[in-house]
Amino acid sequence: MADIKRTHNCGALRIGNDGATVTLKGWVDSRRDHGGLIFVDLRDREGIIQVVLNPEIGQIAHQHARDIRSEYVIEVTGKVSVRPDGTVNDNLPTGKIEVYVDELLVLNRSKTVPFPLDGSEDISEAMRLKYRYLDLRRSEMQKKIAGRAKLVSIIRSFLDSNGFLDIETPMLTKSTPEGARDYLVPSRVAPGKFYALPQSPQLFKQLLMISGFDRYYQIAKCFRDEDLRADRQPEFTQVDMEMSFMSSDEIIEIMEELFVLVFKEVKGVDIPRPFPRIKWHDAMLRYGKDAPDTRFGLLISDVCDLANQAEFNVFKGVLKNGGVVRGLAAPGITGYSRKDMDNLTEEAKIHGAKGLAWVKIMEDGAYNSPITKFFPDGVLDKIKERLGAKDGDTMLFLADSEDVVCAGLAHIRLHLAGKQGLIDDSKFDFVWVTDPPAFEYKPEDKRYVAIHHPFTTITKETREHLETDPTKTLTDAYDIVLNGTEVGGGSIRIHERELQDKVFRALGIDEDEAREKFGFLLEALEYGAPPHGGIAIGLDRLAMILTGSESIRDVIAFPKTQKAFDLMVDAPSDVSPIQLRDLYLKPTIKPKKD
RNA sequence: GGGGUUGUAGUUCAGCUGGUUAGAACGCCUGCCUGUCACGCAGGAGGUCGCGAGUUCGAAUCUCGUCAACCCCGCCA
Numbered sequence A: 001m002a003d004i005k006r007t008h009n010c011g012a013l014r015i016g017n018d019g020a021t022v023t024l025k026g027w028v029d030s031r032r033d034h035g036g037l038i039f040v041d042l043r044d045r046e047g048i049i050q051v052v053l054n055p056e057i058g059q060i061a062h063q064h065a066r067d068i069r070s071e072y073v074i075e076v077t078g079k080v081s082v083r084p085d086g087t088v089n090d091n092l093p094t095g096k097i098e099v100y101v102d103e104l105l106v107l108n109r110s111k112t113v114p115f116p117l118d119g120s121e122d123i124s125e126a127m128r129l130k131y132r133y134l135d136l137r138r139s140e141m142q143k144k145i146a147g148r149a150k151l152v153s154i155i156r157s158f159l160d161s162n163g164f165l166d167i168e169t170p171m172l173t174k175s176t177p178e179g180a181r182d183y184l185v186p187s188r189v190a191p192g193k194f195y196a197l198p199q200s201p202q203l204f205k206q207l208l209m210i211s212g213f214d215r216y217y218q219i220a221k222c223f224r225d226e227d228l229r230a231d232r233q234p235e236f237t238q239v240d241m242e243m244s245f246m247s248s249d250e251i252i253e254i255m256e257e258l259f260v261l262v263f264k265e266v267k268g269v270d271i272p273r274p275f276p277r278i279k280w281h282d283a284m285l286r287y288g289k290d291a292p293d294t295r296f297g298l299l300i301s302d303v304c305d306l307a308n309q310a311e312f313n314v315f316k317g318v319l320k321n322g323g324v325v326r327g328l329a330a331p332g333i334t335g336y337s338r339k340d341m342d343n344l345t346e347e348a349k350i351h352g353a354k355g356l357a358w359v360k361i362m363e364d365g366a367y368n369s370p371i372t373k374f375f376p377d378g379v380l381d382k383i384k385e386r387l388g389a390k391d392g393d394t395m396l397f398l399a400d401s402e403d404v405v406c407a408g409l410a411h412i413r414l415h416l417a418g419k420q421g422l423i424d425d426s427k428f429d430f431v432w433v434t435d436p437p438a439f440e441y442k443p444e445d446k447r448y449v450a451i452h453h454p455f456t457t458i459t460k461e462t463r464e465h466l467e468t469d470p471t472k473t474l475t476d477a478y479d480i481v482l483n484g485t486e487v488g489g490g491s492i493r494i495h496e497r498e499l500q501d502k503v504f505r506a507l508g509i510d511e512d513e514a515r516e517k518f519g520f521l522l523e524a525l526e527y528g529a530p531p532h533g534g535i536a537i538g539l540d541r542l543a544m545i546l547t548g549s550e551s552i553r554d555v556i557a558f559p560k561t562q563k564a565f566d567l568m569v570d571a572p573s574d575v576s577p578i579q580l581r582d583l584y585l586k587p588t589i590k591p592k593k594d
Numbered sequence B: 001g002g003g004g005u006u007g008u009a010g011u012u013c014a015g016c017u018g019g020u021u022a023g024a025a026c027g028c029c030u031g032c033c034u035g036u037c038a039c040g041c042a043g044g045a046g047g048u049c050g051c052g053a054g055u056u057c058g059a060a061u062c063u064c065g066u067c068a069a070c071c072c073c074g075c076c077a
Helices: A059-065 A125-130 A139-161 A202-210 A248-267 A280-287 A313-320 A338-349 A379-387 A402-419 A460-465 A497-506 A511-525 A539-546 A577-582
Strands: A021-033 A038-044 A047-053 A073-082 A097-108 A184-186 A194-196 A215-223 A235-244 A277-279 A324-331 A357-361 A393-400 A430-434 A439-442 A447-450 A477-482 A485-492 A532-538
Touching: A021 A047, A021 A097, A038 A059, A038 A073, A047 A059, A059 A097, A139 A215, A139 A248, A139 A539, A202 A215, A202 A235, A202 A511, A202 A532, A235 A248, A235 A539, A248 A430, A248 A477, A248 A485, A248 A532, A248 A539, A277 A280, A280 A402, A280 A430, A313 A324, A313 A393, A324 A379, A324 A402, A338 A402, A357 A379, A379 A393, A393 A402, A477 A532, A485 A539, A497 A511, A532 A539
Parallel strands: A047 A097, A277 A430
Antiparallel strands: A021 A038, A021 A073, A038 A047, A073 A097, A184 A194, A215 A235, A235 A532, A324 A393, A357 A393, A430 A477, A439 A447, A477 A485, A485 A532
């Protein structure tokens, strides 16, 4: 077989190449056979170019071209020529030229592909995942995967030039309490014992700081065995970073620099600095969640005091039981029918709310609601003022536990913003969410759990509560939120042994357990651990937003389904009894009969 | 673990209130065609209606179960 070198990429040719003899290699995007002339659109990573097979120019090539089909891999050699008048295709960047083929070689044939690769139809995701290598051949996916690669490249060069060292940490490591469920790997040489795949390189990067590497980063795979969502995969990638002798302000600053650079280079967008910051408690109050979408208003307000003045048992009862009443002013829905309001109520119920109270303010300022009768004169006016509502708005209220109210109103807020077209898709709104509480009480487990992770330092001002009321403690932590999606988070870590002990104690981890699970860290803290902190960026989520994708699956070459199956390789799968025996494992669940 | 949407030709879908032989577009196959680029023209093949029960004289259609994909709650940073 003649082994001629490729001279150009298909999509790279332009009118300046006129007259050149080129050799191209790529896939047959389409073939238009006119009996005499045959036109082939030849495609590679860079794009598409039309090649022309004319029996008068290359008779044998023309013969071969009659047998080629879509997705055949071919090599053509021929001359680049300006297209004749009236045959220019403005839809193609290469549309002013074409290649007259002298020689054509079929490098490989292709079966008819199971779905069109031209983006003309929305193919089911199951089909795309089964034939992922074909799905990835589509230009849309090529762009997304290439966009991700560019993002990684920008991040790497930024961090490299800022003194960060790329250091790898183990994949086979130790299961730790707290956090997500671990993926476990059985040990062959230690019967009955298991490694865990890392949920993140958290402890290792802290140890690297203790080793004195000062600045570390890693594009790190992380594993969490929890149920999936559009923005959650069982294995995902973090840009993991850690820095010594840096305050949270300094870390935030360098991260802003990185994000600004990324958006400039990838999107050509200038993001103004400094990014806004909001305290965690304020985010929860005003947006109902710790990852606020700040591209639009519809802010939430607390109206407990005013709601308590109404003779409305739903509100009174909730407030008596320690719950809250909060609301927001929604524009443009006074025309909603009873049924529309019921549908809106259903949205609130998704997050556990029992009902949704509403008061329409008509254009003339009159209140229209089933519950106006419970409010003494003037109270609704005060509520209207508190919510910043205008005539024509509808005030929506939830009354329940704080968790339910926050989650419900956050959902309503997003739902309405989407429906009313309040979200500007071209916007990129960053916000730092800072100072979250360290602990959350889990009534079902009757214990405190760490909101971030148990190595996050407690702010000096709130340390006094650590042993009395841990929920009152705040952490020196910061999440970076982009358009309502958390794309990263970090904190200043604990570098003092005594504080770490206290935090473990607050979490109900006794000394023995702490020594068993984290002994290496506790000991390391006693050998000159420097003050340090860091952050991890969710690379998949960032790539998702930068490429305008609906799901992180679109920016992961080989993702898993919602059940964590790989439809292409068919994993997870059975293993042989011998493999199990080597690992001293015995399945406890019998496979289902087919 | 739970709620919702979907599942019909290779693909994307239509198929009403159960009724004779389940359709369309694209794709595929054969032939014709020297300026197409969503090529065109003529002809053709292609179906276990996700799977399993049930109701019925009769099920793509109704009921129950089950499997899968997606969205969400719980879970998860």
